Structure formats: structure tokens, C-alpha cells
Amino acid sequence: MRYSDTHKDETRKKVVRAAAAAVRSKGPEGVGVAEIMAAAGLTHGGFYAHFPSKEALIVAAIDEAFGSSARRFARLTDGASRREALATFVDTYVTMRHRDHPEGGCPVATLSSDLPRQGLAVREAYERGLKSLVRRVAGWLPEATPDPDSVAASLVAEMAGSVLIARAISDDAEADRLLADARHRIKHRMGILT
């Protein structure tokens, strides 16, 4: 083995991470293979040594995007109570920071409308990620919550929807107000505030 065992894998990871950011900020159709490779510090030539197609990269990028979000929230909510975890989630998700940084944000709030137009493999990756997100949120709901998956899906819908709408609003102060209202409303609804 002429290169170290891990060399190619590390390169691949770099490419996937670059793709995960690019795909969220520019959409699956909006990024080019060459651009992603450049972002990873490479040229476009070696691409097909790592992935059979652009679509395969998009799939990996979506998995990575959901995965890194999941890891980040796991870190943030480590050791917290259900209620605290939920509050942290809302306070991190429904924010100007998230509005202004799609490249590192939740794929649900970034790729949702692109999805129906993608190939099966991409949609499956997205659905996988979405379901695991909903299940995670459901796990933070009070134990007595009836039908927690449904409540969680509804929460995710409102949070993602709020961020999407905030992204469409050009006035920062107005977007900020909208998000603050949404946070308050969502937490109230979850019984975190009363």
C-alpha cells in the first residue's frame, strides 16, 4: 500500500464535508462537482475515484449534513433533561444564526423544496435523516405526551417553516422578530413556558 491506509478515506471525508456545506447553501443542482472538489482542496479529476456519480456524492452529503446536525445537538444536550434538551433545540434552531447560515444548518430547512425533484437515492437519504430527527425530538417530549412522533413532526414543521420564512424576509429586524415570536410560541405550545 503506497499511501497510508487512511489517506483516501480522509480525502473522501473532506469531499463529503465540502459537499454537505455546498449542497445546503446552493442546492443539489446549484453546485458543480469541480466546485466541491476545489472546496476540498482538490481538482475535479479524481472525483470518480471516490464516487460513482454526482448523485452518490449528494446522498453522502445529505447523510453527513443530517449526521453532523445530530452530533452537534447530541453534544449540546448531553446530560440535559428532556425539557432542557427541547428548549435548547428550539433556541438553537429558530435563530438568526440558523437563518443566515444554511451551509451548516438543518437540511430540512435548506433542501426541502429541492427534494421532490431529486432521484430516489437522494430522497431516501433525506427521508432517513428526517425520520431520525423527528424521532430524536420525540424522545425529548414529556413522557406523558400522547403520539409523540406526531407532535415532534409538527414541531419540526413549525421550526423549519419559521426558518424558511425568515430566510425570505429581507429585513433583518423583521426576521428577528418573527423568529423570536416563533421560539416563544413553540416553547409555549410545548409547555416549556407557561
Next chain:
Amino acid sequence: MRYSDTHKDETRKKVVRAAAAAVRSKGPEGVGVAEIMAAAGLTHGGFYAHFPSKEALIVAAIDEAFGSSARRFARLTDGASRREALATFVDTYVTMRHRDHPEGGCPVATLSSDLPRQGLAVREAYERGLKSLVRRVAGWLPEATPDPDSVAASLVAEMAGSVLIARAISDDAEADRLLADARHRIKHRMGILT
């Protein structure tokens, strides 16, 4: 004037309507000028006699998409009370029909994630449409509602978010259940049910 006064205008309208559908089902980057012209029964050649650029068409298409949704709901809710109008809106918006037909649906649930990547003119058209939608919904809220625009924005966020998530769910029965839950939850929250 060799053609009737209205001929060119009518053609333009046909093109815009075709674009309004195409843009919602395939996204602004996903449709081609030639494809839209063909859908309107023309070839791509005459396009630039009608629009200075593809972007100008997208702007017109977004205006048309928001406009036609608005007209449809105006018709549906004509003469209804506020409460009835709101219920009708929810019952029409948060449905499988809407999930399965983005081409005729609400642009918020179809173009949201494409938007940040579009040019200024497109984003302005979208913002215009979104705000008028929110204002319309706000007008249906009970008179006593404090901060109706904020409540309306939140409702739109949850409704659009629910449809987006339902679109990501491949299993029809599951999506249907999610939407039914969302409808119930939203109406409950609005005080329409109790």
C-alpha cells in the same frame, strides 16, 4: 397592427402560466426556457420578444403563482366568516392533494429553499407574495387576536412546513396521517376546534 391588440399579451400570459406551473414543480433552475415555451405551445425562439431574461420570467411566474393561489382562496372563502375562511384555508392547504401537486400549489411550500439562491428580483417577488399571503391569513383571525401578523406567519410556517415534510415522506398513508394530525393540531391551536 397586424395581429390583434391582445394577441401578444395572451401569449405572454400563457407563457407565464406555464412557467408558474413548471417553476413550482421543477424549481427555477430545473426548468428551461425551451421547455416552458413548449408547454405554452410555442418554440423557444420568440421568448426574448416577451421577456428580457429568464429571470424576468421567473419573477412573473412567482407573481402569477402567488396571485392565482390568492384568487383561488378568495373564491373559496367568498362570503365566509373569518373562522370559516381560516378553516377552509387549512383544509385546502394541509392536504394530500397539495402535497402531490406542487405545480399548482403554494409557492411557499414549493420554492422556499430555492429562494435564497436566486437573484434579488426573484427574492423580492417571493417576499411580496409571502407577505400578502400572511396579511390575508391575518385578516381571517379572530378580531381579538393580539399581534395577528405574527400569529399568521406562524400558521403559514406550520402549514407549509407540514406539506414540505409530507412531501419527503414516501409512504402515502404515513404522509396522510401526518397531514391529518397537522390539520387537527393547527385548527385546535387557532381555536376553531376545541
Next chain:
DNA sequence: GCCTTTATATGATGATGATCATATTAGACG
């Protein structure tokens, strides 16, 4: 230090699509 292999780079290729230049046609008006 050299050789071999694996990883990456350089440089096609072919397709697609926005835009534009030129040709053709439709139809109002005389």
C-alpha cells in the same frame, strides 16, 4: 535513492441550456 502502485491532475468529450441572429409566417389593413 528507485520502482511500483495508488491518488490526483490535466485535458478531452458530449450534453444541456440561455441567449441571440436570421428566416418565416400569420393576419390586419388597404
Next chain:
DNA sequence: CGTCTAATATGATCATCATCATATAAAGGC
């Protein structure tokens, strides 16, 4: 009915981009 022009069609052009073919370079073992 023929003419003339607005409206549309046909057919470039140029750029972008996924994909692939071939060339170069890096580095572990000798």
C-alpha cells in the same frame, strides 16, 4: 387578394458541467 410588419420559428453560439481518458505525482517498500 396582396402587402407589410409583428410574432414566432429555426438554427447558431457560447458557456457550463458531468463524466471519462490519459498523464503526472506522491510515497511505502526494496
